[in-house]
Amino acid sequence: MNTQTELISILLVDDQPQFRQGVRTLLNFYNISSSVKFNIVGEAANVEQAIKLSMEQHPKLILLDLELPPENGITVLQHLKKSSYTGKSLILSAYQQDEYVYRAMQAGAWGYILKDKLATQLCEGIMTIVNNKVYLPTEIATVFFRLFQYYSGTSLTCNSKIDLTKQEQEILNWLVQGEPNEQIAKRLYITVATVKAHLTNIFRKLGVTSRTQAIVQALKSGLVCP
Template structure:
């Protein structure tokens, strides 16, 4: 059930006919009591979309992935710098798993294929406005297939890194932000020994700095 409170929406779509169809569909939902939708802006490019979102801060963004200027994935990424608190629902003609995965990874709350909009848009909007992810069966299948592929790649990479128990302890403290002196104190070893362990960790992770080591450790699930 969609909230009865007004839902402000920005449409980002570079095909005028499809955008007009979305307006008609949203008006139909409003007239049938599903919700009160207010389209507060329309854009056909990334820059225009970002300006509108910054000004209007809509509850919902309906976003196409291919725009006349810019693209939807970059738009999703740049939304983070605007502190956008609303939800993003992608409406796309792309059925390929890579597009779906990248959109969800970039922060979309749902993904609807354009040829399914007439039957799925209402449910999709209700779902994302309730802070839930919307993926129809035909989309979720390809998404999770690629998700499992990426997960297995990460697992395989992590299994290829063999840290000693002491190195794992040093890495744990490194991720927590501890200095060499603090790590030495916590593990009852010398600072020189900490540095030696860090050198070995960096070599095994194939990184050159503490920051890179922390990022890679978290990415590979080597620490919490």
């Protein structure tokens, strides 16, 4: 009986070379033990590379980390959602917090896997998504739908305990919507350097060190109402 091997093109996006190597090793193992073959068509370590390679290679699937310099994986998802890219994205993340999962799925991801579950869930996740189904393991589905129901059924009261200036609040609002620095600058008629300076102050006031953490904190504290 003649069977045709299915080839799935993959773009691997993570800022840690060691982690990318681990994923490559795992996919090579799947290639040996499965009739489905995975072909890594590119690797990216930051937002700009991820977007560029997505448009050039048009992979069937992007394996995407959320913590990417200089912004985050949400920025990549938002860009792809507005572009001609027709593939799908699977998040590989170290974060299980409700807001991380919710934001990623809201931005267009087709699945979400915790990095410490990769060995047991990656192959199933990929196959589920390429068959046009959303992949959310039980522990992730629980946190996603908990927050989905919360946002759908209640209104958050905005928190004024954290002292943000009017412009910092505006920038935080656009940040939560996934806008990159350049677009925020255009919307507010300020320079990119000014946006970055405000973000530094916002991160300090929120007690965070990255855009994704700032989004999570803003949603948790009610500084930005969904």
